[in-house]
Amino acid sequence: MKQLAFLAAMAALFCTTAFAAAPPEKDHPLVGRYEGAVLDGTKVTAYDEVGLIKEPFQNWGGGKPDLLKLEGKVSLYHYKLPAGRSLLEVQRNYEASLKAKGFDVLFTCGTANATCYQKRPNSVDTNTPYDFALAFDDPEWPRLGKAGDYVRNYFSVSGRYLLAKKTGPTGTVYASIALAEHNADVGSHAFVRVVEAKAMEGDKIVFVDASAMQKSLAETGRINLYGILFDLDKDVIRPESQPTLDEMTKLMRNNPPLKLSVVGHTDAQGEAKHNDDLSKRRAVAVIGVLVKAGVDPRRFTTRGAGAAEPVAPNDNEAGRAKNRRVELVRL
Numbered sequence: 001m002k003q004l005a006f007l008a009a010m011a012a013l014f015c016t017t018a019f020a021a022a023p024p025e026k027d028h029p030l031v032g033r034y035e036g037a038v039l040d041g042t043k044v045t046a047y048d049e050v051g052l053i054k055e056p057f058q059n060w061g062g063g064k065p066d067l068l069k070l071e072g073k074v075s076l077y078h079y080k081l082p083a084g085r086s087l088l089e090v091q092r093n094y095e096a097s098l099k100a101k102g103f104d105v106l107f108t109c110g111t112a113n114a115t116c117y118q119k120r121p122n123s124v125d126t127n128t129p130y131d132f133a134l135a136f137d138d139p140e141w142p143r144l145g146k147a148g149d150y151v152r153n154y155f156s157v158s159g160r161y162l163l164a165k166k167t168g169p170t171g172t173v174y175a176s177i178a179l180a181e182h183n184a185d186v187g188s189h190a191f192v193r194v195v196e197a198k199a200m201e202g203d204k205i206v207f208v209d210a211s212a213m214q215k216s217l218a219e220t221g222r223i224n225l226y227g228i229l230f231d232l233d234k235d236v237i238r239p240e241s242q243p244t245l246d247e248m249t250k251l252m253r254n255n256p257p258l259k260l261s262v263v264g265h266t267d268a269q270g271e272a273k274h275n276d277d278l279s280k281r282r283a284v285a286v287i288g289v290l291v292k293a294g295v296d297p298r299r300f301t302t303r304g305a306g307a308a309e310p311v312a313p314n315d316n317e318a319g320r321a322k323n324r325r326v327e328l329v330r331l
Contacts, residue, residue: 026039027039028077028175030166031097032097033077033190034079035082036081036082037079037080040079040146041076042075042077044073044075045074045075047071047072047074047321048074049069049071050069050193051070052163052174053067053135053161053176054106056115056117057116057117057135059118059126059132060126067232070174074193074194074195075194076141076144076193077191078189078190078192079190080188080189081179081188081189083184087110087159087160090190091108091177095108095162098162098164102168103173103175104165104166106165107161108160108161109161109162110161111131111159111160112127116159116161117132129157129180130156132155132159132161133151133180136151136152137152138270140269140271141191151178151191154186155180156182156186158181159178159181160179161176162176163176171196171197172196172197173197175192176193176194176195177191177193179191208223208225208226208244208247210250210254217258222330224325224326226321226322228326230282237285237286245290245293249290249293249294253294258330259299259301259331260301260331261303262283262286262300262303263283263328263329264279264280264305265279265306265324266306266323267307267310267321268310268320269314272307272308275306276304276305277304278304278306280302280303283302283304286326287300287302301331305327310323
């Protein structure tokens with residue numbers, strides 16, 4: 001038994017020798033970097049929402065992957081990989097290193113062999129790396145590298161991907177690693193996203209009841225509501241939003257002459273056109289709930305402001321959280 005344990009330890013050591021020691025001030029201690037890779041940019045957010053590719057997806061007709069939706073501490077790393085190393089070699093080293101650290105690999109794929117995409121009946125499979133890049137870069141990654149380019153533009157020749165999960169006494173950690181191959185001048189790159197899933201610090205936004213809504217509308221003509229939450233990048237209202245929606249219904253029932261414009265707002269992540277459309281659909285979804293509760297739809301108008309009317313900076317999660325809101329404006 002001791003001999004078997006020794007051999008297993010030696011095998012894990014062999015598989016992970018291509019990894020440099022991870023300076024805690026730069027690399028994520030649970031993931032590290034491939035030996036010889038150069039850190040080109042990093043960004044850490046204390047609390048944010050992300051969607052990770054978890055399975056093959058349709059890469060035709062504008063198909064998008066069904067994402068694994070997570071919230072928690074999000075750490076992004078952009079590395080330039082050393083020349084002469086294939087993406088497969090880098091991926092295999094990441095897999096071995098993560099397994100040795102207690103991760104389970106949930107999904108791996110490559111664009112060259114079309115394993116990132118669902119097969120189409122009676123059709124030739126495609127292996128376009130840019131299709132995967134568009135899905136991986138949605139919502140858009142911050143342009144962390146010195147070149148300042150979009151992440152999707154690094155996937156010119158091929159791409160590989162892996163998603164791993166580690167569950168321990170301190171919580172659950174996900175590691176999402178996309179590897180991009182470009183021409184010889186640009187080289188190959190690794191985009192690492194680590195999500196430490198955790199509950200958000202609560203009691204940061206005060207619950208607003210109907211009387212507080214009425215008071216603000218009477219004094220200023222408007223009020224921002226933060227108790228209405230939506231699924232990531234969708235107009236689906238989360239169940240925990242119901243108390244605020246109930247107060248809105250109460251407000252409208254207690255004030256029959258009141259008419260409102262319901263305005264949706266997003267943060268500045270993602271493209272402006274997408275945010276405008278998303279914010280409009282979210283405002284419409286809110287009105288839909290109130291109408292189902294018996295409020296006359298003629299008492300509402302709707303508008304999607306996207307990220308055009310921020311109330312806080314968009315360069316940190318605290319500011320972005322304030323910008324993601326539903327606003328009521330008295331008509």
